[in-house]
Amino acid sequence: MLTLRQVNKVYHGEKVLDQISFDVKRGNFLYLLGGSGAGKSTLLRMLATEELPSDGSLTVFGYDLKKVPPTTLKAMRQAIGYIPQKVRLIPDLTVFDNIALSLTLAGRRTLSLDAKSKIAELLGQLGLMSKSETLAGNLSGGESQRVAVARALVRSPELIIADEPTGAQDFNEVWAIMDLLVKASQRGAAVIVATHDREIIKRVQNSCLVLKEGRLQTQGYRERGAY
Amino acid sequence: MKHLIRIGLRPWKQAFWSQWIASLGMGVLLFGGGYSYWIFTSIPPLMKNLGEQELVMAYLNPDVNDQSALQLIAKMRSQFGSSLEMGYVSASDFLKKMKANNSSLIQELSYFGEEMDELIPRYIYMNGVFTPSMKNFIQSLVEVESVDSTGDRYQSTIQTFLILERFSVAAVLILFLTIASILFHLMKTNANLLKDSISMVRLMGGSYFQSRIPGLVTGGLIGLFSGLTAGILWIYAGGAFYRLVRELSPAFQMLPGPPVEVSLILVGVAFFLGAFSSIILRESSNA
Numbered sequence: 001m002l003t004l005r006q007v008n009k010v011y012h013g014e015k016v017l018d019q020i021s022f023d024v025k026r027g028n029f030l031y032l033l034g035g036s037g038a039g040k041s042t043l044l045r046m047l048a049t050e051e052l053p054s055d056g057s058l059t060v061f062g063y064d065l066k067k068v069p070p071t072t073l074k075a076m077r078q079a080i081g082y083i084p085q086k087v088r089l090i091p092d093l094t095v096f097d098n099i100a101l102s103l104t105l106a107g108r109r110t111l112s113l114d115a116k117s118k119i120a121e122l123l124g125q126l127g128l129m130s131k132s133e134t135l136a137g138n139l140s141g142g143e144s145q146r147v148a149v150a151r152a153l154v155r156s157p158e159l160i161i162a163d164e165p166t167g168a169q170d171f172n173e174v175w176a177i178m179d180l181l182v183k184a185s186q187r188g189a190a191v192i193v194a195t196h197d198r199e200i201i202k203r204v205q206n207s208c209l210v211l212k213e214g215r216l217q218t219q220g221y222r223e224r225g226a227y
Numbered sequence: 228m229k230h231l232i233r234i235g236l237r238p239w240k241q242a243f244w245s246q247w248i249a250s251l252g253m254g255v256l257l258f259g260g261g262y263s264y265w266i267f268t269s270i271p272p273l274m275k276n277l278g279e280q281e282l283v284m285a286y287l288n289p290d291v292n293d294q295s296a297l298q299l300i301a302k303m304r305s306q307f308g309s310s311l312e313m314g315y316v317s318a319s320d321f322l323k324k325m326k327a328n329n330s331s332l333i334q335e336l337s338y339f340g341e342e343m344d345e346l347i348p349r350y351i352y353m354n355g356v357f358t359p360s361m362k363n364f365i366q367s368l369v370e371v372e373s374v375d376s377t378g379d380r381y382q383s384t385i386q387t388f389l390i391l392e393r394f395s396v397a398a399v400l401i402l403f404l405t406i407a408s409i410l411f412h413l414m415k416t417n418a419n420l421l422k423d424s425i426s427m428v429r430l431m432g433g434s435y436f437q438s439r440i441p442g443l444v445t446g447g448l449i450g451l452f453s454g455l456t457a458g459i460l461w462i463y464a465g466g467a468f469y470r471l472v473r474e475l476s477p478a479f480q481m482l483p484g485p486p487v488e489v490s491l492i493l494v495g496v497a498f499f500l501g502a503f504s505s506i507i508l509r510e511s512s513n514a
Contacts, residue, residue, distance in 0.1 A: 050430055070435065078432030088423040092233050092240070101230045105433040151431075 001026055001159060001190045002047060007056035009042050009214075016042050018214045020056070024192065026158070029185040031201055032194040034211035040194040041085055043211065044163045047192060048082040049073060060159070078106045081152030081189075085163040087144045091137030095128060095147050098136050102151045115154075122150040126176055142168040149177050153184060160184055160191045166200065178204055231437060234424045235444025238417040249413045250449050253406050254456020254497070260402035261461060261493050262468060265485055267395040273481055274388050277381040279356045285371045289345040293317050299370050300351055306364060311355035318347040384478050406500070410449070414504045417445050442505025450501020454494035461490040 002024035009017040017039045024030060034040050045051045046058060049065060058065045061076055068076065089098050099119050100111055111119075123129045126146040131139065136147060145168050152160060160181065166174040178200060185191045195201065201208065210218040239246050287296055296315045303313060316324075326333050336343055353365075357376075366374050421441055429438045465485040473479045 048430060050426070074432050074434055076432075077430055080430075080432075082430055086423070088427045090230070090234055090424045090427070092237050093230055097230055101428075102431050104228075104230065105428060105431045105437060 001028075001061060002192075003057070003059040005057045007046070007053045007058055009039070009046065009051070010054040016214050017046075017053075020211075020216050022209060022216065024159075024190045026190055027185060027188050029182065029191045029204075029206040030193070031206055031208045032192055032211065033196075033201070033208055034194075034217075037213075038211040039214040040211055041163055044082075044161050044192065044194055045084075047159075048080055048084070048161045049077055050082075078155065079158045081155065081157035081160040081184075083145075083148045083152045083160075083162040083165045085167070085194075087148035089136035089139070089144050089147055089151075091135065094133050094135055095123070095139070095143075096132045098147055099123075099151045099154050102154055106155055119150070119154055122154055122180075125180060126150055127173060140168075142170070142173065145169065146173060146177065149180065153180055156184075156187075156189070158189055160189050162191070162193045164194055164196070166195065166197060174200065228440070231428070231433075231440035232444050234421060234428075235441035236448075237424075237441075238420050238445050239448060241420060242416070245413070245416070246449060247452070249409055250452035251456055253409055253449070253453035255460065256402050256406050256409075257453055257457035257493055257497055258460040258464070260399050260406065261457060261489060262465070262485070263395040263398035263402065265489065266472070267392060267399060269482055270388050270392045270395070273478060274385050274392075276356070276481065277385050277388070277478060280354065280381055281357050281376050281378050282380055283353045283357060283362070283365065283374060283376045285351045285353070285365050285368070286373045286375070287349050287351065287370055288372045291349075291370045295370060296349065296351065299368065302368075303351070303353070303365070307353075307361060311353045311357075313351065313353050315351050316349065318343060318349055321347050321349065381478070384476070387476075388478070410446075410500060410504045413449065414442075414446060421445070439505060443502050446501040446503070446505040447498060448501070449504070450498040451494070453501065454497030457493040457497060458490035461485065461493055462487060465490075 004023075005021050007017060007020040008015060020043065032040050032043065042051070046053055046065075047060070049060065052058075052066055060068075061079065063072055063076065090101065093101065096119060099122070100115075103111060103115055103119075120129070120132075123132055126149060128143065128146055128150070131143060131147075136144065139147065145165060149162070149165055152162070162181065165181070166177050169177065174197070181191050181193060182204060208218065209216060287299075291299070293315075296317070300313055300315055303311075322333055322336070336347065339346055362374065362376070365371060425438055425441060428441075469482075469485055473482060
């Protein structure tokens with residue numbers, strides 16, 4: 001699903017990612033760990049097709065990101081659920097419409113009843129049911145983050161990239177989000193989560209990638225465990 | 228679609244006065260640019276017309292009396308139509324014209340008595356655009372002794388018009404650059420308001436067209452309001468400016484009035500510029 005080979009990323013002459021190589025297969029659940037400035041967000045932006053590598057090869061769904069034609073890129077993006085660190089909700093739209101937009105951009109002109117009930121289900125699981133008609137611009141940081149999770153998951157994507165998705169959450173919400181991500185992985189989606197939360201890693205044991213100063217330090221593979 | 232349109236309306240919600248005042252300013256500049264362009268396109272035909280204007284004087288034989296001269300004018304009118312300004316200057320008319328500045332000369336001429344008619348030139352003057360055949364016809368008339376013409380009598384006016392033409396081109400360019408500059412800065416500001424949303428639209432798999440919609444809405448509205456301002460000014464202030472321009476010189480009397488349809492063209496041009504500026508907005512999102 002994802003293949004990185006000797007990927008480098010350079011910003012203004014400074015190497016942010018250095019010789020990154022790893023593979024992600026269908027159903028994999030991967031943590032991306034590392035200190036602040038290690039390059040986690042840069043790597044996730046590349047995996048979400050927001051940026052291109054400066055060097056090396058990044059293959060997503062079998063397509064080299066540097067050579068992919070626009071129509072294929074569009075289809076690839078529709079199959080990726082991206083939860084960026086800065087969630088970038090559309091402040092003029094309601095919570096419901098922010099999530100619905102994700103579906104309409106994927107080609108659904110009108111929302112079916114199934115789609116509406118799926119949005120409602122996600123909002124319920126993430127404790128946002130009462131906020132459905134609230135403008136996204138009026139949400140707290142934690143609520144916005146959960147809306148971003150719902151926006152990414154509503155299309156049942158094949159690849160989920162989450163950059164600190166639980167950073168601004170209370171205990172219960174953290175596990176609600178993790179539960180959704182683990183379930184997505186169980187149905188076959190590849191999930192990559194950048195986090196600082198040791199408790200999550202301890203309770204949801206999975207494979208880990210550790211980045212330090214742009215280099216991949218450790219690649220640990222563990223069996224998925226219950227929590 | 229409605230979601231994308233609502234994204235495009237955000238700059239108008241969050242910075243209404245910036246959008247409105249910039250649109251108004253652009254509209255006024257567009258009106259100025261349109262007016263300068265209209266002058267630029269109207270001047271060449273005027274200059275051509277003035278350049279072709281000739282004053283032809285057909286000096287009459289001494290034996291042609293005043294009555295015959297008037298008959299000759301009627302003959303010329305039937306030949307040339309009403310396109311030429313025509314008149315007869317008799318000996319007494321000539322003396323009257325000379326009297327104010329050359330009284331001593333008039334005194335000396337009066338000593339000639341009845342012979343004066345043979346000494347003083349009597350002529351038919353014709354003002355307008357002449358073809359060679361028209362001149363040949365005049366020369367062929369037996370009543371005409373000689374023909375004289377001046378072709379460059381409006382040369383100084385043409386030079387003035389040439390300067391005005393160049394000035395109007397410069398004005399069009401300056402105003403266009405100012406409009407482009409205002410639009411560029413406004414859309415850069417709007418891009419900062421929208422770039423996160425547009426980048427997410429693209430990252431969620433929005434098409435090229437879908438990611439353009441918010442920019443088209445934002446820029447299109449700016450263009451539309453600018454165009455409406457320019458169009459309304461053209462209709463209501465255009466006539467007043469036209470009268471002012473006509474008063475600058477008698478030669479401007481030939482200037483055609485500003486066509487009302489131009490107001491629609493201004494709306495169209497402004498809308499196009501606004502919509503086109505959405506490129507800035509879309510390209511500012513990195514995705």
